[in-house]
Amino acid sequence: MPTYAATLLRPDDLIIRLTSSASDGDDKLKALRYLKNQIIGNRTKKLSYIKLGAVPAVVSILSDSSAGNCEASLSLLVQAVATIGSFACGLDTGVKAVIDAEALPILFSLINYPNEKIVDAGTRSLKLIYQSKLAPRYNFFQEKNMESLLLLLNSENENVSGLGASIITHSCRTSIEQKALSETGVLKKLVSLLGGSLCQREASLESLATITKGNPEVISQLVGLEEKALSIITELTKDKYPRIRLLACVFLLALRNTSPCYLEDTGITTKLVLILLDILDDPGQVGDEAPFALSNLVAGNKDLQNLAFEANAVDKLCDCLQKAVLQPRRVQGIFLALAGLCSTLEKCRSRLLSLQVFNLVNSALTHRSSDVHEAVCIFFKCISRSIKNLSADHFINETNISLLVELLNDTSTSVQIAALGAISNIVIDFTTNKLTIIQCGGLRELVQLSKSMDSSLRLNAVWALRNLIFLTDRQFKEVVMLELTSTALLSLICDSETSVQEQALAFVRNLVDGPLECIDYVFAEGGLLLQAVCRQIRSALKDEVLVQGLYILCNVASGNEFHKEAVMQALLYPIDNSQPMILRFLQSSNSQLQTVSTWAIINLISPSSPGSSDRAVKLKNIGIIPQLKILVNDSCLDVKLRVKTALGLFMNIEDGAAE
Amino acid sequence: MPVRVAEASAASSQLSGASSGNTIPPACSLLSVGQAFSGTQNVSSLQKDEAWRVNVRIQGCDLQHGYLCGTMEALNVPMADTPVVTFWEGEIVDTKNYTFFTGKWEATTEVDIRHWTKFASFSPLMSQVENDGGKSLDFSNYPYIFMRWKEQYFVNVGPDCGLTIAGFYYVCFSCSDGSISGFYYDPNSSPFQKLELKSTNEGRCGFSFSSYELQ
Numbered sequence: 001m002p003t004y005a006a007t008l009l010r011p012d013d014l015i016i017r018l019t020s021s022a023s024d025g026d027d028k029l030k031a032l033r034y035l036k037n038q039i040i041g042n043r044t045k046k047l048s049y050i051k052l053g054a055v056p057a058v059v060s061i062l063s064d065s066s067a068g069n070c071e072a073s074l075s076l077l078v079q080a081v082a083t084i085g086s087f088a089c090g091l092d093t094g095v096k097a098v099i100d101a102e103a104l105p106i107l108f109s110l111i112n113y114p115n116e117k118i119v120d121a122g123t124r125s126l127k128l129i130y131q132s133k134l135a136p137r138y139n140f141f142q143e144k145n146m147e148s149l150l151l152l153l154n155s156e157n158e159n160v161s162g163l164g165a166s167i168i169t170h171s172c173r174t175s176i177e178q179k180a181l182s183e184t185g186v187l188k189k190l191v192s193l194l195g196g197s198l199c200q201r202e203a204s205l206e207s208l209a210t211i212t213k214g215n216p217e218v219i220s221q222l223v224g225l226e227e228k229a230l231s232i233i234t235e236l237t238k239d240k241y242p243r244i245r246l247l248a249c250v251f252l253l254a255l256r257n258t259s260p261c262y263l264e265d266t267g268i269t270t271k272l273v274l275i276l277l278d279i280l281d282d283p284g285q286v287g288d289e290a291p292f293a294l295s296n297l298v299a300g301n302k303d304l305q306n307l308a309f310e311a312n313a314v315d316k317l318c319d320c321l322q323k324a325v326l327q328p329r330r331v332q333g334i335f336l337a338l339a340g341l342c343s344t345l346e347k348c349r350s351r352l353l354s355l356q357v358f359n360l361v362n363s364a365l366t367h368r369s370s371d372v373h374e375a376v377c378i379f380f381k382c383i384s385r386s387i388k389n390l391s392a393d394h395f396i397n398e399t400n401i402s403l404l405v406e407l408l409n410d411t412s413t414s415v416q417i418a419a420l421g422a423i424s425n426i427v428i429d430f431t432t433n434k435l436t437i438i439q440c441g442g443l444r445e446l447v448q449l450s451k452s453m454d455s456s457l458r459l460n461a462v463w464a465l466r467n468l469i470f471l472t473d474r475q476f477k478e479v480v481m482l483e484l485t486s487t488a489l490l491s492l493i494c495d496s497e498t499s500v501q502e503q504a505l506a507f508v509r510n511l512v513d514g515p516l517e518c519i520d521y522v523f524a525e526g527g528l529l530l531q532a533v534c535r536q537i538r539s540a541l542k543d544e545v546l547v548q549g550l551y552i553l554c555n556v557a558s559g560n561e562f563h564k565e566a567v568m569q570a571l572l573y574p575i576d577n578s579q580p581m582i583l584r585f586l587q588s589s590n591s592q593l594q595t596v597s598t599w600a601i602i603n604l605i606s607p608s609s610p611g612s613s614d615r616a617v618k619l620k621n622i623g624i625i626p627q628l629k630i631l632v633n634d635s636c637l638d639v640k641l642r643v644k645t646a647l648g649l650f651m652n653i654e655d656g657a658a659e
Numbered sequence: 660m661p662v663r664v665a666e667a668s669a670a671s672s673q674l675s676g677a678s679s680g681n682t683i684p685p686a687c688s689l690l691s692v693g694q695a696f697s698g699t700q701n702v703s704s705l706q707k708d709e710a711w712r713v714n715v716r717i718q719g720c721d722l723q724h725g726y727l728c729g730t731m732e733a734l735n736v737p738m739a740d741t742p743v744v745t746f747w748e749g750e751i752v753d754t755k756n757y758t759f760f761t762g763k764w765e766a767t768t769e770v771d772i773r774h775w776t777k778f779a780s781f782s783p784l785m786s787q788v789e790n791d792g793g794k795s796l797d798f799s800n801y802p803y804i805f806m807r808w809k810e811q812y813f814v815n816v817g818p819d820c821g822l823t824i825a826g827f828y829y830v831c832f833s834c835s836d837g838s839i840s841g842f843y844y845d846p847n848s849s850p851f852q853k854l855e856l857k858s859t860n861e862g863r864c865g866f867s868f869s870s871y872e873l874q
Contacts, residue, residue, distance in 0.1 A: 385873050387719030387728055388748060388811070421874045428871045430718055430730070463874065470871040471693055471716075506870060513693065513869035516862055551868055558865030595688060596868075603865030637800055638687055641835050 009034060011052055018057040025076060028061055032079040039086050046087055046094055055097040058083050062106050066113075077118055081110065085125030088132070095132040104129070104136070111152070111160055123159040130163070130170045138171035140180055153189040158197045165190060165203035169210045178211050182218045187211065191226045194233065198241060205236065205247035209254055219259045230255075234268055242279045242286040249275055250293050257296075272297055273308050280320050291317065291333030295340040305345050313341055314351045321360050328369040335364065335375035339382040349386050358395050365403035370412045377407060377418035384425035390433070396426055401436045408445040413454060420449065420460035427468040434468055438479060443468075447483050455497045462492055462503040469510045477511060477518055486521075486529060493532045498542045505548035508533060512555045519559040522552070527566070530556070534570045537581065543590050550585065550596040557603035561611050564604055568615055571600065572622060582619075586627045591636040598628070598642035605649050616653045625650060689837030689858050690727070690804060692717050693869040696839055698856035700733070702849075711735055715839070715856055725756030727806065730814060738821050744814040745824055752793075752805040759793050761807060764827050765846050774829040774842050775805070777851070781831070806830040808841065823847075828854060 009017075009031075017023050017031040035054060039046045049055075058080050065076040084103055087094035098104075107129075110122030129135045140146055152164030168186070172178060181187075190211075193204035208229075212219045222229050236248035249272050256263050263269060276294045279286050294313070298304045317334050324330040341348045364376045380400075384390060404426070407419035423442065426433050437443060446468070449461035469480055481489075492504035508529065512519045522530040537549035557567040571582040585597040601624065605616045628650075631643045696715040701708075712734040719728040727749030734742045750757040759775055760768050775781045775788070780803040787793050798804075810824035826845025833839070837858025842851050860866060 381874055388746070424874045428873070460874075463872065467871045470869055506872070510869045510871075513867045514861075551870075555867040555869075558860065558863040558867040560864065564864075599688065599866055599868070606865045609864050637802065637834065641802060642688070645835070 011049060015049075015052050015054055015057055018054070018061065025073075029076055029079060032058065032061065032076065032083055036079060036083045036086060039083070043091060046091055050087065050093055050097045055084075055087055055094070055103075056101040058087075059098070059101040059103045059106070062103060066106055066110060074115065074118070077110075078121055081107070081118065081121040081125055085121065085128050088125060088128045090128075090131075092132055092134050095129055095134045098129060099134065099136065111155075111163075116157075119157060120159050123157070123163045127159070127163050127166050130166045135170055137173070138167045140171070140177050146180070146184055150184065150186065150189070153186065153193070158200050161189075161193060161196070162199045162203040165193065165200070165207035168207040169203070172207075172210045175215055178213070178215050178218050181211050182221050187218075187222050187225060187229075191222075191229045191232065194229075194236065198244070201236065201239070201244050202247060205233070205244065205251055208233075209247070209251045212251075212258070213254055214258055216259045219255060219262070223262055230262060237268075237271065237275050242282045243284075245275055246279055246286045246290055246293065249297075250289075253293055253297055269297070269304065270307055273304055273313075274311055277308065277311055277313055277316055280316055281323075287320070288327065288329045288333060291320070291330070291337040295333065295336040298337075298340045299343075302344050305341050305343070305348065308341055309345060309348050309351070314338070314348055315355065317341075318352070318355045318357050321357060328367065328372050331364055331367065332369065332371045332375040335372070335379040339375070339379040342379070342382040343385070346386055346388070349383050349389060352383060353389060353395055358400070362400050362403060365400065365407070370410065370415050373407055373410065374412070374415045374418045377404065377415065377422045380404065380422035381418070381425055384422065387428070390426070390429040396429065396433055398436050398440070401426065401433065401442070402440040405437065405440045405442040405445055408442070408449060413457065416449065417456055417460050420446075420457070420464055424460065424464040424467050427464060428470060430471070434472065434476065437468065443480060443483050447488065450484070450492060451488060455495075455500065458492070458495065459497065459500050459503060462500055462507060466503050466507040466510060469507060471510075472514065474515045474518060477514070477521070481511070481521065486524060490528060490532050493529070493536055498540075498545055501536060501540075502542070502544045502548055505533065505536065505545060505552060509548055509551045509555060512552060516559060519556050519563050522556060523563075523566070530566060530570070534573070537570075538573070538575055543588075543593065546585070547590075547592050547596060550593060550600065554596050554600040554603060557600050558606075561609065564609060564611060564615065567600065568604060568618065571604075572618070580622050582624070583622065583627055586624075586631065591634070591639050594631060594634070594639045595636070595642055598631075598639065598646050601628075601646050602642065602649060605646070605653060607649065607652065613653050613656070616650055620650070686722060687804065687832075687834040688866075688868065689834065690717065690720065690832055691868065692720050692871065694837070695859050695861055696837065696856035697859045698839070698854070700843070700855075701853045709737075713854065713856065714859075722751065722753075725751040725753045727751060727808075731808075731810065736822070739816065741815065743816055743820070743822065745810040746812055746814055747808045747810045749809075749830070750807045752807075753798060754794055754796055757807070759788050759805070761827075764809065764844075766827075766844060770844065771829075774844060774851075777829075777842055778803075778805075778831040778840065780833075781805070802834045804832040804834060806832065830854070 014031055014035055017027055035049065039049060061076055062080040062084060065073040065080060084098055088098050107122050107126050110118055113119055113122065138145065138149070140149070149164055149167065153161050155161045168181060172181060190204045190208050193200040212222060233248050233251055236244055237252070239245050239248065252263065252268060252272060256269060276290050276297065279290045281287055282290065298308055317338050321331065321334045324334060338352065342352060361376060364372055367373065384396070389395065404419050404422055407415055410416050410419070423437065427437055446461050446464050449457045450465060452458050452461070465480070465484065469477060489504065489508070492500060493508070495501050495504065508522065511521050522533065533549050533552050537546060540546045540549065553567045553570055556563050572580045575581050575584050582597055582601070585593045588594055601619065605612045605619070628643050628647055631639055634640050634643070694717045698713055699710045700713050701710050714732040715729060717727065717729040719726070729747060730744055731747055732742050732744045736743050752759055760771050776785065784793060784796060787796055807827055808830050809827040813820065813824070826843050826848055828841040828843050830839060830841040839854065839856040841854035843854065
């Protein structure tokens with residue numbers, strides 16, 4: 001087809017030809033063809049022509065030619081529609097320009113045009129627009145809109161019926177809309193489209209997924225009204241097109257998550273694992289999305305994780321990772337899937353470590369995409385749930401620790417939280433990771449985040465600090481406390497969130513464990529920390545907070561006379577002006593509280609300590625013996641054994657005194 | 660504990676059967692992460708009597724899966740300049756995850772019974788174990804925990820240090836006082852080398868407990 005040579009027509013000249021009343025139909029047709037050829041597949045040119053106002057010019061031609069009915073009008077219409085579609089294809093700026101130029105009503109009117117070619121072109125352009133989140137939401141409740149939608153779905157033309165389904169996929173968001181659609185015969189029509197052409201199957205699967213998403217009532221309606229719906233969709237998991245297989249899997253997965261009863265007897269969930277593994281290496285969008293579906297499928301399900309492992313999922317995912325380096329969506333999905341597989345099964349972690357992919361992991365940590373960062377951190381967190389691997393120092397080194405520490409500063413809170421989760425586990429190690437974290441500046445970042453206004457960041461930061469300080473020596477604790485400070489720790493102990501309080505108290509529990517002199521931390525500055533701990537114990541409502549607080553007292557009571565006396569004072573303190581604290585905890589229904597309380601008593605009357613007898617007398621005076629005797633036959637063995645030990649110690653002291 | 664290799668014959672192993680029931684041993688404060696134990700291992704042979712001082716620390720504990728792990732430090736090892744540290748993993752006999760029958764590591768059921776019967780606390784369980792492998796045993800109130808500990812690798816020396824960690828320990832832990840006794844089994848080493856440990860307070864006047872929580 002002859003057209004203007006590129007050198008002959010500048011963009012602004014082109015716009016003039018499109019808009020000038022001096023241009024005849026032929027000029028405009030040539031200009032439109034030229035424009036269409038310029039912009040096809042060329043994002044830069046699309047943007048540049050949009051800026052010059054090309055879209056309103058084309059829409060104007062669209063409007064004029066749609067009203068005409070001669071051959072010349074038809075040619076202009078075809079080109080105008082195609083050009084509009086091209087502007088909207090994969091470009092949100094283009095979609096916006098098309099919508100702003102009021103092209104939508106005109107395009108919709110073309111659906112009924114007495115020319116198949118125009119109908120197809122118009123429908124294709126509309127589908128491209130409705131793939132964008134900028135497309136206006138279809139108002140299902142506006143008069144006659146539902147009727148028009150049903151007309152689209154019922155059309156013999158597969159593009160038109162596919163468009164109807166796409167509009168539903170784009171616009172249906174609320175449960176009210178889902179309900180309304182399910183009550184109008186839409187479900188029936190969509191199910192019938194599942195047996196149609198490729199584009200109908202695709203559009204229908206997406207649409208059904210949207211209408212049923214998170215809605216057990218609509219699901220029940222679908223299954224009730226359309227008996228074969230589930231079996232048709234299940235069959236589609238074997239479709240020859242990978243995209244259809246993926247969409248069918250995604251639908252069934254969503255169904256399982258909302259209304260698992262419909263899939264329980266079918267054994268389909270186990271088949272989904274194999275189907276998804278099979279399409280992992282699809283080069284297109286299917287391969288990008290399949291790992292996300294796999295991650296969703298195996299989440300929290302050890303049996304499915306096991307099945308995936310047996311089907312070599314770890315190897316397959318690592319293989320895809322090697323090839324996917326430059327595709328952020330795919331890389332993100334693969335890491336999430338690997339994280340899911342390694343979340344509980346040690347054999348998955350072992351297999352992964354044997355594949356030596358950590359060079360890829362490190363490069364993913366420096367990827368441009370925040371989503372990739374977050375996924376890698378989640379992956380790290382899951383793979384480091386293995387104490388065996390942490391102890392062996394198999395995969396953590398200074399490089400990846402410093403990369404994770406950098407992510408603590410990320411602008412995205414979810415990346416920071418994910419990095420904190422990974423670091424939380426890594427610092428449990430028993431070799432060098434703790435020191436490396438400090439050397440990489442990680443301690444400073446953790447302490448900063450523990451002061452964040454965001455409670456999730458505070459919680460995860462304190463959690464990481466708690467794990468960091470587990471089983472460390474005096475020197476290490478000194479370094480940590482210098483950075484954190486008692487003031488900040490006090491503030492965390494009294495945090496507004498009980499989960500933060502719990503982790504802060506667990507931090508103190510670890511702080512006062514180990515070398516004897518570490519107990520002195522809670523006595524510094526007149527005992528501020530100890531007083532705060534005692535206040536928390538007295539006022540806490542959550543058992544988890546109480547348990548950690550009591551452990552602190554128990555650990556302090558394993559110290560010297562001064563320490564033991566301080567704990568005595570705390571434990572004899574009356575709660576709510578009634579019983580001494582220690583009796584209240586022994587009466588608790590929580591076995592752990594009873595156990596820790598008994599350990600504290602054992603420590604207080606430990607025979608090697610000079611003041612044990614006096615403390616034993618004081619405890620007896622408040623009625624500790626009868627309380628302990630109640631627990632002699634407790635159902636919890638640990639409680640029973642500690643109580644027996646404590647009573648034995650009391651008896652020895654008594655016998656000693658008698659002598 | 661790494662030991663020297665000695666002559667012994669290999670034995671075939673048998674697979675243990677599955678078990679059922681809710682018989683998982685209770686959580687025991689003294690068998691938890693961070694807890695330390697110290698004592699000795701007798702490494703005597705026909706040639707000489709020898710005992711190494713041993714320190715053990717628990718690093719990981721997952722009762723639901725019958726899993727335990729930690730480090731073992733052997734002091735005064737003649738051929739080593741420093742204490743030798745190994746990482747071990749434990750299988751807790753809970754009849755759900757693991758039974759009294761090892762089924763690997765060249766330990767036959769005869770070898771298993773021979774070792775378990777060396778623990779006095781095993782006698783009440785003997786007939787049941789001989790009957791059905793101990794499948795119907797209920798450990799929920801039993802104040803002893805039976806385990807197998809298998810050293811996995813050397814932490815601070817190379818594998819060519821002249822020591823071996825090919826065998827494993829049959830272990831009995833007393834929930835009451837935290838004492839541990841064990842017998843090392845390796846078909847190529849002297850039999851019944853005994854491990855005896857007590858819970859240690861590491862310089863404190865009482866018991867102290869620390870913890871971590873995996874995310």
